[in-house]
Amino acid sequence: xSMIGNAAFAALLLTSAxxxxxxxxxxxxxxxxxxxxxxxxxxxxxxxRWTTTEVALTxxxxxxxxxxxxxxxxAAKDAEAxxxxxxxxxTREKExxxxxxxx
Amino acid sequence: MxxxxxxxxxxxxxxxxxxxxxxxxxxxxxxxxxxxxxxxxFATKFPKLKLEDFVNGPYSMSEDMRRQWQxxxxxxxxxxxxxxxxxxFATPFKNGRTYADCFPNSGIGIRQNYPxxxxxxxxxxxxxxxxxxxxxANGEALYSYxxxxxxxxxxxxxxxxxxxxxxxxIPNDPRALEAYEDxxxxxxxxxGQLNFSxxxxxxxxxxxxxxxxxxxxxxxxxNALPIYRSExxxxxxxxxxxxxxNSQTRAVPLDPQSDEYRDLEYYLSYMSNGLPISxxxxxx
Numbered sequence: 001x002s003m004i005g006n007a008a009f010a011a012l013l014l015t016s017a018x019x020x021x022x023x024x025x026x027x028x029x030x031x032x033x034x035x036x037x038x039x040x041x042x043x044x045x046x047x048x049r050w051t052t053t054e055v056a057l058t059x060x061x062x063x064x065x066x067x068x069x070x071x072x073x074x075a076a077k078d079a080e081a082x083x084x085x086x087x088x089x090x091t092r093e094k095e096x097x098x099x100x101x102x103x
Numbered sequence: 104m105x106x107x108x109x110x111x112x113x114x115x116x117x118x119x120x121x122x123x124x125x126x127x128x129x130x131x132x133x134x135x136x137x138x139x140x141x142x143x144x145f146a147t148k149f150p151k152l153k154l155e156d157f158v159n160g161p162y163s164m165s166e167d168m169r170r171q172w173q174x175x176x177x178x179x180x181x182x183x184x185x186x187x188x189x190x191x192f193a194t195p196f197k198n199g200r201t202y203a204d205c206f207p208n209s210g211i212g213i214r215q216n217y218p219x220x221x222x223x224x225x226x227x228x229x230x231x232x233x234x235x236x237x238x239x240a241n242g243e244a245l246y247s248y249x250x251x252x253x254x255x256x257x258x259x260x261x262x263x264x265x266x267x268x269x270x271x272x273i274p275n276d277p278r279a280l281e282a283y284e285d286x287x288x289x290x291x292x293x294x295g296q297l298n299f300s301x302x303x304x305x306x307x308x309x310x311x312x313x314x315x316x317x318x319x320x321x322x323x324x325x326n327a328l329p330i331y332r333s334e335x336x337x338x339x340x341x342x343x344x345x346x347x348x349n350s351q352t353r354a355v356p357l358d359p360q361s362d363e364y365r366d367l368e369y370y371l372s373y374m375s376n377g378l379p380i381s382x383x384x385x386x387x
Contacts, residue, residue, distance in 0.1 A: 047363065049355035050296045082296065089293060097291040100302050102137075102144045 025069035032076035033060055039083035048090035053082040132284050134273050134373055141374045145322045149310070158326040158381040160319035164310035168317060172385065181258055181331040181383040184251070184338040188259030191252065196241040202256070205237035214257075214264035215380050218369045219272065220279040227282050227365040230257055231340055248359035249346065254329045254338035261329065261382030269326055269380065271373040282362075286370025289363050290321075295352030301367070304348075316387065325372045327384030334387065341368060 036057060043049045056079035064072035145157060149164070156163045162172040179185075192210065195201050203209035207216075217230040228236075234256055235245045246252045273279050293300045304313065305321035312318075328341045339347075342359035345367065349356040357363055 047357065048294055051350065051353045051355055052296045054355065085296075089298065093292045093294070097288055097293070097300070100291045100300065100306070101287070102140050102306065 025073070026064075029060070029064050029069045029072045029076065032073045032080070033057075033064070036060070036076045036080035036083060039080050039087065043083050043086040043090065046087060046090035048086050050082055050086045053079050053086065056082060132280050134280075134283055137287070138374050138376060141322060144306070145309075145320055149320075154322075154377075155379055157320050158323035158375070158378050160324065160327055160384065160386060161310075161317035164320070165317055168387075175385060179331070180333070180385050181329075181338060184255040184258045184329075184331065185262055185383065187251075188255035188257070188262075191256055192259050196238075196243050198241055200241050202234065202237055205233070205240065210260060211263045212267060214261045214382070215267045215270045216272075218365060218372060220274055220276065220282060220369070222274060222276050222279070225276075225278045226362065227286075227369045229341065229360065229365055229368055230260060231342060232360050232365070248340055248342035250340075251338060254340045254343070257329045257340060258338060258383035261380055264380040265382070266379045268377050269372055269375045271369065271376055273373065282366045283370055283373065285363070286366035286368070289367045290370055295349065295354030297352045299352040301348065319386075321371065321374065323375050323378045323381075325368060326375055326378050327381045327386075329382060330384040330386050332386050338383070 036053075040049060040053050040057065043053065056075050060072045060075035060079060063069070063075055142154065146152075146154060149157075152163055159169075159172070162169045192202050203211075207213055214230060217233065218227045220226075221228045231248055231253055234253065235248075238245055246256075273283055290301045293303070301321070304318045305324060308318040309320035310317065325341070328344060329338055330344065331338050335343075342364065345364050346356040346359065
């Protein structure tokens with residue numbers, strides 16, 4: 001193979017690898033976003049969504065729309081963590097609220 | 104005679120007595136005791152304040168603020184809303200009827216009876232809800248629960264009740280007691296990323312500063328609504344106040360007049376029974 005041929009082959013491999021990495025990132029984002037939405041829906045069922053979860057979900061979508069999947073995944077994971085914390089809070093408060101009651 | 108023969112009837116009688124008169128559970132709902140404990144808490148925390156003074160919110164907690172407020176009351180910022188509300192209240196609907204046709208005593212001097220528990224619907228009815236139901240029944244579009252029209256109407260109605268003691272009743276209906284308990288639970292439940300309950304600010308913190316604000320006591324807090332808030336630059340309804348509180352703790356607010364908010368208003372108003380209506384109020 002000529003030098004030009006080698007260079008073209010290498011470029012093709014690199015392009016292919018880059019495309020695969022991008023595709024994987026988008027799939028990762030979709031999975032991360034789905035996990036965050038599921039947790040947020042559970043929080044909503046408990047009437048205990050947090051505004052910060054909404055903000056993180058919106059940031060994830062915005063970053064994904066701009067093609068920045070690293071930022072999108074990070075924001076989605078933030079959203080999931082916040083939603084899970086709100087679920088924990090709602091579950092704990094089912095009984096704990098009584099501790100604060102004036103009697 | 105064997106001992107068992109003597110004891111068994113006694114045990115049976117005891118069991119029957121327990122079934123007929125079960126001992127009250129320690130955490131059985133007791134609104135009267137709750138209200139008494141609530142008032143005692145505040146009276147102990149602020150021994151120099153008269154009970155009826157709590158309806159003045161942060162102005163009852165700080166001498167400086169009280170002086171500012173007294174001067175402001177000479178030209179109260181809610182006056183425009185009061186005038187607008189009076190005019191709206193008297194203006195007939197397209198069918199010729201008015202708000203007065205929807206309420207007892209033609210709607211004058213009745214604010215202290217709201218919210219009430221409607222035994223037909225099995226739900227709490229607030230004044231804001233009753234006003235919109237009146238509009239709906241007369242073929243008018245509903246007002247937003249968080250905007251000026253509702254604030255003006257409720258401001259006028261509150262003004263006609265000034266000085267009358269809050270008079271919330273819990274009828275002998277298990278659903279009413281359940282609504283009261285749900286309101287209480289909502290009040291004490293922590294929510295939002297900041298992990299605050301209504302009680303965190305208005306039970307634990309009255310008189311203290313949270314950033315630039317002096318927190319108002321929960322006792323009497325409903326008696327002053329609706330309120331003009333300098334921070335808002337206008338009047339705010341009870342719904343707006345509750346939604347703002349939720350947002351400030353970073354909790355997604357519920358829909359205005361959702362069951363939870365109505366029950367919360369029911370509980371808090373009941374806690375302030377006997378204290379005078381002071382609305383419309385003005386707050387920083």
